[in-house]
Amino acid sequence: MPTFAEMFRRLISAEDRSRAAKTVEVFGWLILAEGTSVVLFPTLAVWLLHLPPLVEQAENYFRLVGLLVSGLGMLYVASGRLNAEEFVFASLLDRPLVPIAMAILWYLDIIPGPLALIFSVQDFGSFLWTLFTWRRENS
Numbered sequence: 001m002p003t004f005a006e007m008f009r010r011l012i013s014a015e016d017r018s019r020a021a022k023t024v025e026v027f028g029w030l031i032l033a034e035g036t037s038v039v040l041f042p043t044l045a046v047w048l049l050h051l052p053p054l055v056e057q058a059e060n061y062f063r064l065v066g067l068l069v070s071g072l073g074m075l076y077v078a079s080g081r082l083n084a085e086e087f088v089f090a091s092l093l094d095r096p097l098v099p100i101a102m103a104i105l106w107y108l109d110i111i112p113g114p115l116a117l118i119f120s121v122q123d124f125g126s127f128l129w130t131l132f133t134w135r136r137e138n139s
Contacts, residue, residue, distance in 0.1 A: 007082070014081040020088045020134040025080025027091075027126040032073025038066025049114045092131055098123035 002010070014025075038045045042062045046054055054062055079087035099120035106116040 011078060011081050014083075017081070017083040018085065018088070018134075018137055020130055020137055021080045021083045021085065023080070023126065023130040023133050024088050024091055025077050027130070028073045028076025028078075028080055030073070030122070030126075032070055032077060035066045035068070035070030035073055039063050039070065042066070049112070049118065051112055051115065088130065088134060092127065092134065095123045095127035095130075 017025075042054065042059050045066075046052075046062070076091070079091075102111070102116035102120045105111045106113055
């Protein structure tokens, strides 16, 4: 079992990674940036997504979602940089389900259409990128 210091060095240097792991890292940086921008600038995110203005409590919940998305982004970044092939595979099981979940949430009028669409396109597009890269490497 590697020590914390050894794992941290691997995280910083990110050597000998697969191309599929790099796609996971890039996706992680993207959602980390999105989540951070929601935490810091929720009204800008609302404006960009053409969402209705938020009342104070809704803005706080929106920031909480941004925090959770940022945490997920950090998990993707770390897993990609550490070449965690099992995580890469697990992400191939998770990300194609996002458009289905978003469609259901939109249909039930829980989230607005623009938000459902942007999450669906982003997750499914990155899923395809990782899948095709992973298949090329493993064929």
